[in-house]
Amino acid sequence: MGKRNLYLNNTPVEEARIIYKNALKDRIKMEYEEIPTEQSLGRITTEAVFALCSSPMFNAAAMDGIAVIAERTKGAIEREPLELKKQEDFIIVDTGDPVKYPYDAVIMAEDVLEIDESTVSILEAAAPWQHIRPVGEDIVCGEMLLASMHKIRPIDIGVLFSGGITKIKVVKQPKVAIFPTGTEIIEPESEPKEGDILESNSRMFEAMVTSYGGIAHRFPPIEDDYEKIKKAVSDALVHYDIVIINAGSSAGTEDYTVHILRELGKVLVHGVAIKPGKPVILAVAKDKPVIGLPGYPVSAYIGFENFVKPILTMFSGEYGYESNQVKAVLSKRLVSSLKHKEYVRVKVGEVGGRLVASPLSRGAGAAMSLVRADGFCVIDQNCEGIEAGESVTVELYRSMSEIRHTLVSIGSHDLILDLIGDLMSFHDPGIYMSSTHVGSMGGLMALKRGEAHMVPIHLLDEESGVYNLPYLVRLFQEPMSIIKGVKRIQGLMIQKGNPLNIKGIEDLTRCRYVNRQRGAGTRVLFDYKLKLLGIDPLLITGYGREAATHMAAAALVSSNSADAAMGIFAAANAMGLEFLPIGEEEYDFAVPVKYLDLPEMLSFIRVLKGEELHHRMDQIGGYQYDLAGEIQYLS
Amino acid sequence: MGKRNLYLNNTPVEEARIIYKNALKDRIKMEYEEIPTEQSLGRITTEAVFALCSSPMFNAAAMDGIAVIAERTKGAIEREPLELKKQEDFIIVDTGDPVKYPYDAVIMAEDVLEIDESTVSILEAAAPWQHIRPVGEDIVCGEMLLASMHKIRPIDIGVLFSGGITKIKVVKQPKVAIFPTGTEIIEPESEPKEGDILESNSRMFEAMVTSYGGIAHRFPPIEDDYEKIKKAVSDALVHYDIVIINAGSSAGTEDYTVHILRELGKVLVHGVAIKPGKPVILAVAKDKPVIGLPGYPVSAYIGFENFVKPILTMFSGEYGYESNQVKAVLSKRLVSSLKHKEYVRVKVGEVGGRLVASPLSRGAGAAMSLVRADGFCVIDQNCEGIEAGESVTVELYRSMSEIRHTLVSIGSHDLILDLIGDLMSFHDPGIYMSSTHVGSMGGLMALKRGEAHMVPIHLLDEESGVYNLPYLVRLFQEPMSIIKGVKRIQGLMIQKGNPLNIKGIEDLTRCRYVNRQRGAGTRVLFDYKLKLLGIDPLLITGYGREAATHMAAAALVSSNSADAAMGIFAAANAMGLEFLPIGEEEYDFAVPVKYLDLPEMLSFIRVLKGEELHHRMDQIGGYQYDLAGEIQYLS
Known part of the structure; x- marks a missing residue:
């Protein structure tokens, strides 16, 4: 089965970081360069900066x-x-003008009475040095303006120029080489063949390096070829301060990185107790990370x-990153293993005055969850x-x-949620909507736990045949309302040309189905239909296979990974x-009455009623929006 | 006395902002441009972005x-x-490889036993779709990736490329023309003549525009010439989105801005109830701000x-500025007028576990205070x-x-404080010292109020002739220590060549003196010497004129604004x-014992004892540092 490096270590995160920092601390030297002051915004000083002149440079009228x-x-x-004579007893000054010997005080224009061209009269004596900014009041020549290792802000630039500093020594930005590797990896600009993967990580790294004060150089993808990768890395070690290789860092048949780095230098850590992110390699080659x-x-x-960020810091001197930490209430239980430190992505919402953190998908591949x-x-x-x-x-x-x-x-997913959120941000800048898709019942449970302002639902009450309202009556004590959404058509999504000749739900027993998750309104409807038809779910291949959204289910059918799905x-x-229509349903929004007058909710309702959204729904098709935005109060 | 615009209004800040926004809201149109995705970091989307392909694009081995x-x-x-045959029952896959029909599950390498080149054995049945990332698991083709008005982060760039987006529409950055004006204003690169002021505000504005998402174009200074300024502004209105004129915004003889803007367009506000910053002009000309x-x-x-920032926001769509607000305890009373909203600069320190805000100089000219x-x-x-x-x-x-x-x-000021702070940041990156200069007694009062970790002092006890210690004994109940600093020479700073032939303190009655502020150790020493000599302070011209630091006092003497100062x-x-030496004094650091083991204090002591500082002190001259860094505990 080829060469596999089955042995990935599990070094704890902090330990790995210390090992690596210690290995690098005598190898990394911060370098500097001199640049014009006007280009120094955001750069870090390498040495203290002292004023070359005072400000004001002279005693000045205030x-x-x-x-x-x-x-x-x-x-x-x-x-x-008292009358004073021009040139003899006084001179006219504007703010900022020099006041020189023998003049030693300024009287405000408002307190001066003009008698004629060259005579004025004053009603009060002047105290020595009144309304004069003494030389050096702001900056004294020789004074330290900025200390070493200071990140330059706009106001610093103003003071530097006032102090006569037109050039400044700043820390040189580290140069970082980024190598995407993998035979299946192609540039996003090219046309993908089957099995190809669009390269995206290196572009993300490029932006991260820039954000953290480095200069990124992204190379084109290298195929999984030991010698090619080795040569590229080896060359880069001459011209760059840091080299990043992505991926091939694990222990698969074509994971060459660790072998190459063992040949070119020393691998200090291979495998870290972190999730996601375990297959990390920390190495030093030619004294470079x-x-x-x-x-x-x-x-x-x-x-x-x-x-990478801590290493960039060692070069760039940027230590002042604010990790923006807040305290929030966790909405559901999180279980983690003692084998690793885990990074769980969360949505954070401010609902009813408290911050609530709701965990999202924990898969390593789910970039959209980030x-x-x-x-x-x-x-920990x-x-x-x-x-x-x-x-x-x-x-x-x-x-x-x-x-x-x-x-x-x-709550429940529909394509229009994204459209609504988008229109809200567009028309009311500074207002946002965040949608999490956990199905109708999941949403109502989240609302009960105080995690949401609103729940999109489409829940059929089997007894009454009524949508949504009966569920709210059963589940909530507090005053609730329903903001009417849309009527939409549910049905079977099947492959183009309908190769298996599916005519209805009864035909699903002879094909590969993909279901929606438990608690999803679509699944409730499907189960209801199965029951009406007397079909045992166990007879349907794929009944237990779950997709999280309408679109995800459709994608599986579209890629021939399933033959049919409800959506x-x-x-x-x-x-x-x-699309084989099965029935029409009501997709509405459950909202506690207390949240109806939030500015964000008002924006939501405006968009829901607006022509722009209705036009977009017509373009997509399958929606009726006659009642959209109407509020029904539960009595 | 020439033409003055004595009538500056006092429009409240919020009202001025609303007047201006209303005047501009139909005139400002956000424009867009299409740029390559890799250049989009930090830019704002103008429209929602939808994925052009799924990720993964196929069912892939996980x-x-x-x-x-x-x-x-x-x-x-x-x-x-169970034995399985290669190509028939299985194929080898690495993470990310496509898994195609008829294959519908992946078994991990660790669970596979190799029998020979083409045969493996497994110990457990595979569940359908296990260890397979279904097509579209991360991104479904057509899914909304980013909403409108979203500021692009590194992770967004990764997802955009995964979704096949290589170009993106973003909000065009507004172009801002910045005109420094004033006959006395010169470029900081040139050699100043008497009365010249180095231009620095426009460079600060340039950096602020950049920080807030605009493109700045700074013009060279224009002299105070009505026609020249008018022509420059008039031309800029053709090519730029926003025009800033600095200064001439007040009501002085040469403040032309308001007249020019009345001619070119409409002045909506002249004078705002804000301190500092009252003389602001908000105008519209050719539909531009x-x-x-x-x-x-x-x-x-x-x-x-x-x-300006709110107007930039209207063009750039950047609404998400975090104003980083914290709660802190105010250290001294602040009085403000009902005439304006006031912005008081404060130092913020975390001392003994609480945040303390200490007001700084309130002068409008004090850029260093910013x-x-x-x-x-x-x-308010x-x-x-x-x-x-x-x-x-x-x-x-x-x-x-x-x-x-x-x-x-x-506490008390000495040049070495800046040097020490600088060496601390340099040797212990991430550690800083902040020094505020309020004199020795002012510092001790601040320490008592819990605003400081440390007070630099040089206070002579007249009775015992001992420095510093007696004051701590008198003032503090809690366990205190003194970190020994330096011995330094105090004396009279006089003009080069000593034109007034000053030989000692007794000669000060016949010259212009400049004193230090009440509570400064230098003033205590001066008063002590006057008393010894039996000189009445009222006989000394300038006894009541105060400078805040040694350097500020020296600058006044150097500019012939005074003849002598103690320093x-x-x-x-x-x-x-x-320099005429008067006496030697002990400049030490008062520290509560509980703060002695703070990492920042340890860094301070290391620097104080270090050769690097001693070497710098030798270069400056006038210091003895034999005991520097030694700790004395008060019993």
């Missing part, structure tokens, strides 16, 4: 008015005004954050899990102001499938 | 191992292993933050002040992690003055 000799104004009072990162997007991201998540909840290696309701620390990577203005929707017309249409 | 037909593995158990900002650096900064500050405490217009000990909201512009690792020193040798030396 007001518009006249500069006088204080001594000569003595005795002026309201009933005995070489890091192998795993290929799954989430693993790649977490590996970078944990092991995009959808608001942050990580980190479970020595912790077996966290109970629902406990307070957890979340490392946010979305801003708190965004989170505060986000309408949290948890909405819109999803079948989007994936180019045929 | 593990290294073999792909099998689940049906054919039925019956395999540990005591009855034109903003006049005041010339004082702090006013310029606050004016930009309050009036650099030294950690944030603003905003006093309808508030007359805040009492010491009250909790206030601080808008931080330094990160909390930096603040947590900052040694807070408040340390180092300051006289730095400003090229002559």
Whole structure:
């Protein structure tokens, strides 16, 4: 079966980091360069900066008015005004003008009475040095303006120029070579053949290196060829400060990275107790850090954050990263293994005045879960899990102001949710909607736990034949409302041309079905239909195979991984499938009355009623929206 | 006296903002441009982005191992292993490889026993679809990846490429023209003549525009010439989206901005109830925003933050700025006027587990106070002040992690403090020292209020002739220590060549003196010497004129604004003055024992004892450091 490196270690995260830092600390030298001050925004000073001149450079008028000799104004009072002669007793000054010997005070324009061209009168004596900014009041020549290792902000640039500093020594940005590897990996710009994977991690790394103060150089993908990879890395070690290889960092037949790095240098760590992200390689070659990162997007991201970012810091001097940590209430129990430190992606919502963290998919491949998540909840290696309701620390990577203005929707999935959220952000900038798809019942449970503002549902009450309302009556004590959504057509999504000649649900016993998850309204409807027809679910191949959304189910049918799935017309249409209508259902939004007047909810209702959305629904097809946006109160 | 616009309004900040936004909201149109995805980091989407392909694009192995037909593995158990034939029953797959019909499950390499080249044995049946990532598991073709008005992060770039998006529509960055004006203003690169002011605000604006997502174009300074400024602004209105004019925004003889803008368009607001920053002009010309900002650096900064940033936001769509607000205890009473909203710069320190905000200089010209500050405490217009000990909201512009690792020193000033802070940051990256200079007694009071970790002092006890210790004994109940600093020489700093032939303190009655502030150790020493000599302070011209630091006092003498000042040798030396020694004093650091083992304090002590600092002190001259870093405990 070829050469496999079955032995991946499980070094604890902190230990791995210390091993690596110790190996590098005498090898990494921070270098500097001198650049024009106007280009220094965001760069780090290498040495203290001292002012080359004072500011103001001279005693300056702090007001518009006249500069006088204080001594000569003595005795002026309201009933005995004093007349002063231009050039002799005073000169006119504007704010910022120099005030020179013998002048030693300024009288404000408002307090000066003009008699004629060259004479004024004052009603009060001036105190020496009044309304004068003394030389060096702001900056004294020779004063330290900025210390070493300071990240330059806009205000610093202003002060540097005031202090006469037009060039400045800053830390040189480390150059980072990024090598995507893998025979199946192709550039996203090219046309994929079957089995090809679009290269995306290296582009993400490129952006991360830039964000953390480095200069990234991304190379084109290298096929899985030992010699080619070795040569590329070996060459890069001459010109770059850090080398990243992605992926091939695990122990598969074609995972060459670790062997190459053992040949070129020393592998210090192979395999870290972190999830996702275990197959990490930390190596040193030619005195430079070489890091192998795993290929799954989430693993790649977490590996970078944990092991590349600290190394970038050693070069760039950027220590001031704020890890934006908040405390939130965990919405459901999280179990984790003692084998690793785990990074669980969470959605964070501010619902009813408290922050709630809801765990998302834990798969390493689910890059979209990183995009959808608001942050990580980190479970330490020595912790077996966290109970629902406990307070957890979340490392946010979305801003708190965004989170505060986000309408949290948890429940059943429909394509229009994304459209609505988009229209909300577009028309009410600064307002957001976050949708999590856990099915109708899952959403109602989340609402009961206080995690959501709103639940999209389509739940048929078998007894009454009525949609949605009966469930709310049964489940909630508090005043509830329903914001009417759409009527939509549910049916069977089947392959183009209907090769298996499926005519209805009864034909599903002779094909490969893919189901929706438990608690999904679509599944409730399917079970209801099976019951009506008296079909035993066990007779349907794939009844136990679950897809999380209409679109995911449609994608499986479209790729011939299944023959049929139940779903909405819109999803079948989007994936180019045929559609057998089964029935119409009501897709509405359950909302506690207390949340109806949130600005975010008002924005939601506006969009739901708006023509723009209706037009988009017409384009997709399969929706009726006559009542959309109407509010029904449960009595 | 020329033309003055004496009438500056006092429009409340919020009202001014609303007036301006309303005037602009139909005139500003967000524009877009299409750019390559890899260049989109930090840009804002103009429309929702939908995936062009799924990820994975096919059913893919989620593990290294073999792909099998689940049906054919039925019956395999540990005591009855099942043999499978290559190409017939299985194929070898690595993680990410496609798994195609008829294969529908993957068995991990670890669970496969190799029999020979083409035969393996398994101990357990495979469940259909096990260890397979179904097509579209991460991204389903057609799915919305990013909504409108979303700021693109590194992880988004990864997902965009996975979804086949190589180009993306983003909001066009607004182009901002920045005009520095003023006859006395010169480029910082040129050689200043007397009365010249180095232009620095426009460089700060340039950096602020960049930070807030715009493209800045800074023009060279224009002299105070009505027609020249008018022509420049008029031309810029053709090519730029926003025009900033600095300064000339007030009501002085040469403040043309408001007249020019009245001619070119409409002035909506002239004068805002904000301190610092009152002389702001908000105008519209050729349907474009034109903003006049005041010339004082702090006013310029606050004016930009309050009036330019919101306008930039209207163009750039960047609404997600986190204003980093924290609650802190105010260290001293702040009085403010009902006439304006006031922005008070504060230092924020974490001392003894609580955040303390200490107000800094309130002058509009003190740009260094912006650099030294950690944030603003905003006093609303309808508030007359805040009492010491009250909790206030601080808008931080330094990160909390930096603040947590900052040694807070408040007390007497010496040049070596900056050097020490610099060496601390350099040798212990991530550790900082913040020094505020309020004199020895001011520092001890701050320590008593819990605002500081450490107080640099040089206080002579007149009775015992002993420095520092007696004061701590008198003032503190809690266990205190003294970290020994340096002995330094105090004396009279006088002009080069000693034109007034000053021989000692007794000669000060016939010259212009500049004193230090009340509570400064130097002033205590001066008063002590006057008393010894029997000289009445009232006989000394300038006894009441105060400078806040040795350097500031030296600068006044150096610029012939005074003839003599008391100060340390180092300051006289730095400003090229002559120096008449008066006496030697002990400059030490008062520290509560409980703070002695803070990591920041240990770093401070290491630097104080180190050769690098001693070497620098030798270069400056006037210091003795035999005991530096020794700790004396008060019993």
